[in-house]
Amino acid sequence: SAVISQKPSRDICQRGTSLTIQCQVDSQVTMMFWYRQQPGQSLTLIATANQGSEATYESGFVIDKFPISRPNLTFSTLTVSNMSPEDSSIYLCSVVFRVAGELFFGEGSRLTVL
Amino acid sequence: GENVEQHPSTLSVQEGDSAVIKCTYSDSASNYFPWYKQELGKGPQLIIDIRSNVGEKKDQRIAVTLNKTAKHFSLHITETQPEDSAVYFCAAASGGSYIPTFGRGTSLIVHP
Numbered sequence: 461s462a463v464i465s466q467k468p469s470r471d472i473c474q475r476g477t478s479l480t481i482q483c484q485v486d487s488q489v490t491m492m493f494w495y496r497q498q499p500g501q502s503l504t505l506i507a508t509a510n511q512g513s514e515a516t517y518e519s520g521f522v523i524d525k526f527p528i529s530r531p532n533l534t535f536s537t538l539t540v541s542n543m544s545p546e547d548s549s550i551y552l553c554s555v556v557f558r559v560a561g562e563l564f565f566g567e568g569s570r571l572t573v574l
Numbered sequence: 575g576e577n578v579e580q581h582p583s584t585l586s587v588q589e590g591d592s593a594v595i596k597c598t599y600s601d602s603a604s605n606y607f608p609w610y611k612q613e614l615g616k617g618p619q620l621i622i623d624i625r626s627n628v629g630e631k632k633d634q635r636i637a638v639t640l641n642k643t644a645k646h647f648s649l650h651i652t653e654t655q656p657e658d659s660a661v662y663f664c665a666a667a668s669g670g671s672y673i674p675t676f677g678r679g680t681s682l683i684v685h686p
Contacts, residue, residue, distance in 0.1 A: 464617075491672045502663065503618065503676045552617055556672045562608065563672060565617040 462487040464566035466553050472572045473543055480539045481569045483553030488533040491556040494526070497568070498549045506551075509536040543573045576601040578666050580677030588685050593651045595680045597664035600645065604666040607640060607647045608674060612661045622649070654684045 463486045473479050483492065492509040507515040507528055515528035530536040540547050553566040577600040587593050597607075605626035610618035624631045624638045624647065631638050635654075640647040647666075651658055661681050665674035 493673070502678045505673060508673075561672075562620055562623060563674060564620060565610075567617040570615075 462489075462555075462557065462564075464553060464555060464564060466566040466569050468569055469567065470570040470572075472574060474574055475544055477543055478539055478541045479543065479571060480537050481551050481553075481571075483536045483538070483566055485534045485555055487557070489555040489557050490561065492530060492536045493554045493563075494528060494536070494538045495552040495554055495565075496549045497552060503552065506538070509538075540571065543571075545573050547571065548573045576604060576666055576668065576675040578664060578675050578677040580664050580680060582680060583678065584681045584683070586683045586685065587654055589654060589656060591654055593654050593658070593682055593684075595649045595662055595664065595682070596646060597648070597666075597677050598644075598646045599666040599675075601666070601668055602642075602645065603668040606667040606671075606674070607638070608665050608667075609638060609649050610663045610665070610676075612663065612679075614660075618663060651682075654682075656684050656686050658682060659684045 465484045467482045494506040495503045496506050497503050505518050506521045507517040509515050509528050509530040511530045525541050527539045550568040550570050552568045554563050580597045608623035609621050611621045612618040622633050622638050624640050635652050637650045661679045663679050664677040667674035
């Protein structure tokens, strides 16, 4: 199966700063998504990363707080802006490789905001 | 929208015992039901899935059953081993959607 790489794997950040998380897949994918997993919780979809256009955000998530880019079929970034301790979570990149196919996840980026 | 309920939230078993995790869903249009295993410090891993045209699917020690009439599906793990200890998530998705709705997770602990 394809490899989904996320960077950084973990980081500790100061309140008010921003962090950009990268997701690189080693083969072309149909869809890319970003999820958030708060401590001990389930998986919440932040947005669908659309190639060459603005991401599609779920209710409760806005572009100013979570800007997303997807310049090509295999790469995407998620930025967590103006961070607060409530943003401490695992952020997960996920992909679908084919139409009506399975959803796969990267290993996640564990963010702690002090 | 879809709502997925998952039980139990925690399951503790002895090595060699069987473990069963149950999920219910609300949207009768859902037709794809994946299960994920998340080990500590890792991302969720797809371990098995089932589509609504079958009632049961097996892969070695794990199996999933689906009852569309009752809108519930279950994960069965036989002969559990300590390495099965993880959080398991069920999910449901409807026709053509890439985006499943996830349950809240079950923390499975297998005691040696």
